[in-house]
Amino acid sequence: MSLAVTSLRELAQIQHYYGFRYVLNPSVHEQIFDKLKLSKTYPKLDKLKVLDLYPGPAQHSAIFNNRYRPAQHVLMDMRPDFVKHISGLLEQDKTDKPAMQLYRHDPYDWKSYTDLTDADKILVPPRKGPEAIHDEFLIMANLTGMIGEGLFMQWLACIGNRNWLQRFGRVKMLVWLQECTAVKLLAKPGDHLRSKCSLVTEAFTDTKLVATMSNKKTGTSNFSEDLMAEHQPVMFSPQDVWLPSGKPLSLLEINPRDHRIDLDNFDYVTKHLLILKSTPLYESLDSLGHGGKEYFRQVIKDQNLLEKCPKNLTLSDFLYCTELFDKWPFKPDIYLDFIDVFQDND
Structure with a gap:
């Protein structure tokens, strides 16, 4: 059974978005998954476990699930309006084995992850060695709210230290961020935004710009021409995003490196x-x-x-x-x- 993919018009009726923004055009998500070619990383989809953090209106989640049919897809969110919406979406799934599960915990709270994997054992990924990207565990997240940049920097440190969810192996992450954060993370030597966060991103990960929002006036983005040519991201319009006002969004694919750094x-x-x-x-x-x-x-x-x-x-x-x-x-x-x-x- 395929999950219902709710339109932007319907999802805009959710009263509170809690300062986050989401791409709500199914066509854009399909283009993103076409570009990612995730089946190469996860050849045995019947073993794939997915943790989806701050899924919100869950359009991205439903399209992903319909396309890949992972073995387990856990949505972690506790914001009341989104919990109500996701619960309604899941109630439509009348199969013996639901396509998705809702775990009502806060992704900002570190205890949520130990509860998930150790205490409640809702999702227990297998441990993999460092020789390749984990082929049975994927993390997706939306960090477009005010807490997003700081929380992502903590996750980035966890990649370097191989703790948090990265203790299970080199776990790929697909993360929506504000464009201004993504620009800083991808800054190259000599760029005026070159800083500790871009250096750490380069040292511990192979990070790619998958998609980004076009400027309403110019149709371009704030990334350099060289970076755009290198990554060739999917471009989407401000009209594809809800809430209608706020900072532009970008999607990053983060692949942890097998580093030997002191x-x-x-x-x-x-x-x-x-x-x-x-x-x-x-x-x-x-x-x-x-x-x-x-x-x-x-x-x-x-x-x-x-x-x-x-x-x-x-x-x-x-x-x-x-x-x-x-x-x-x-x-x-x-x-x-x-x-x-x-x-x-x-």
């Missing part, structure tokens, strides 16, 4: 250097500790690297600096540091 030293080096991200490296090295200039100038033989500003450093440059920092005989105690890990200094 997390503690990498975190310390990157956040300190990026405090002075427009200052040449040879001047900013003392931010790593007393005597930093002398040590790094002695061991770094590449003068071009020393003349770079941190915002222009590549991931390889940061990893090289991290390696040198780890070998520094007089490096400071990094565990006495209290600077915010996800600070952004523009």
